Amino acid sequence: MLCLSHMKDQKGEYMIETASLPIQGQEHTGNFVVALAGNPNVGKSTVFNRLTGLNQHTGNWPGKTVIKAEGTFSHRNQRYTLVDLPGTYSLHASSSDEQVARDFICFSRPDITAVVCDATCLERNLNLVLQILEITDQVVLCVNLLDEAERKKIHVDTAMLAHQLGIPVVGTAARSGRGLSKLKDVLHDMVIGKIATTPRQVVYDQELETSINEIEKRLTPYLPNWINSRWVTLRALEGDFNILEYIACNRPGNCPQQILPEEVALCLQ
Ligand SMILES: Nc1nc2c(ncn2[C@@H]2O[C@H](COP(=O)(O)OP(=O)(O)OP(=O)(O)O)[C@@H](O)[C@H]2O)c(=O)[nH]1
């Protein structure tokens, strides 16, 4: 067995600070936790403000200078806590914003992640959607700025997008409030299990898929069952050992540091 603490990244340090991770059920007062994720400037906070109104508070994410906004709303007898995540183009955790967004979606396990996209430049936004679908399957896509898209004569086929991605897709123009009651209905149908998702997974080339399967098989016994082992494997293949370090340090029951069998470590070299 190889001790994970021997496997630091190139800078010789790990980025994940456990104190920065909120713990589900302790910080939230609502019944269902919904994370709002998306690229910068796509209208996440506008959706957040529209849904939560005055029932919100802001602060900083623990240990970070990144603003944290959390609010609540009720719809059809369900109560929701909405968490407005910082805008990011990816979840590689190469900045504080990305780290906060990734850690919340992965480790705080919101009941649903609502990804807000800009309808006028959907292709760029879908990169983040696919990354989030590698972590969790409880995702709804909110295609926002539909009014801007219409002004530019861009038509978004939300039904086709939903079919292609395997998740519900709602078109919105959050500044005027258009589409937001549909979004709330979809959240409701997801939490009561009326909508089941079948998210599209990125399939890599054959050689990579073989390595992913091999490493995933070896990693799985060391991972908590709620985490997506394929996603952890992909991060490990990228050389992101912070995730493994975090899991090793936070396993219930004093899990030993040796999270990786030696063979897996060798595969990753
Ligand atoms: N026309 C139009 N403007 C919108 C819509 N939604 C948001 N906006 C505007 O887009 C700008 C950015 O909105 P924000 O809600 O701050 O976007 P954000 O995603 O929270 O941005 P960051 O937190 O910086 O990542 C603001 O000027 C909003 O008024 C919409 O549906 N239509």
Ligand SMILES: [Mg+2]
């Ligand atoms: Mg914002």
